[in-house]
Amino acid sequence: RSYFLRWSMHCSERTFVAIKPDGVHRGLMGRIIARLEDKGYSIVALKLIKPSKTLAESHYEALQSKPFFADLVAFITSGPVCAMVWEGKDVVAQVRKLIGNTDPLTSAPGTIRGDFGVDIGRNIIHASDSISSAKREIELWFHTQDLIEWNPTLHEWIYEKV
Numbered sequence: 056r057s058y059f060l061r062w063s064m065h066c067s068e069r070t071f072v073a074i075k076p077d078g079v080h081r082g083l084m085g086r087i088i089a090r091l092e093d094k095g096y097s098i099v100a101l102k103l104i105k106p107s108k109t110l111a112e113s114h115y116e117a118l119q120s121k122p123f124f125a126d127l128v129a130f131i132t133s134g135p136v137c138a139m140v141w142e143g144k145d146v147v148a149q150v151r152k153l154i155g156n157t158d159p160l161t162s163a164p165g166t167i168r169g170d171f172g173v174d175i176g177r178n179i180i181h182a183s184d185s186i187s188s189a190k191r192e193i194e195l196w197f198h199t200q201d202l203i204e205w206n207p208t209l210h211e212w213i214y215e216k217v
């Protein structure tokens with residue numbers, strides 16, 4: 056099998072990542088994207104979007120009964136949101152580690168929320184918490200044709216063998 060075929064079988068896990076309005080307003084997009092690139096993951100899709108109420112409510116549908124739900128939806132829809140899809144080996148779990156705990160005050164230094172945030176309602180970034188939610192969220196935020204298939208030449212320097 057070709058290297059690319061083997062790579063896509065083993066390392067093409069995808070996750071949905073969104074820099075929330077606080078992260079965009081605070082000028083953190085470049086630094087956050089750089090961290091994911093630095094780790095070795097590749098970007099598959101990216102758009103700046105002001106999400107509709109419908110989109111925000113479906114995205115956070117599991118939190119509907121929470122007291123902060125209305126504030127959360129109002130905050131996310133205020134925009135802009137930098138919506139992205141990232142790809143690589145174990146990317147869902149690893150990006151969750153890179154972003155840190157939901158509450159920035161308990162996120163370790165070195166994580167995105169630990170380094171850049173203070174309040175839980177202004178925690179800068181979202182990333183899918185499981186492979187199944189990644190699939191759901193990618194389908195919710197992106198059309199299939201917006202996901203770019205490409206073959207980063209750096210892969211052979213990031214993956215020993217696949």
Ligand code: IDP
Binds near residue numbers: 118123178
């Ligand atoms: P996650 O974003 O780390 O996956 P979730 O529990 O799914 O955490 O919560 C989604 C988002 O809802 C959080 O990122 C945060 O912005 C917001 N949120 C969660 N808990 C609270 C809270 O107690 N007060 C205010 N906002 C909260």
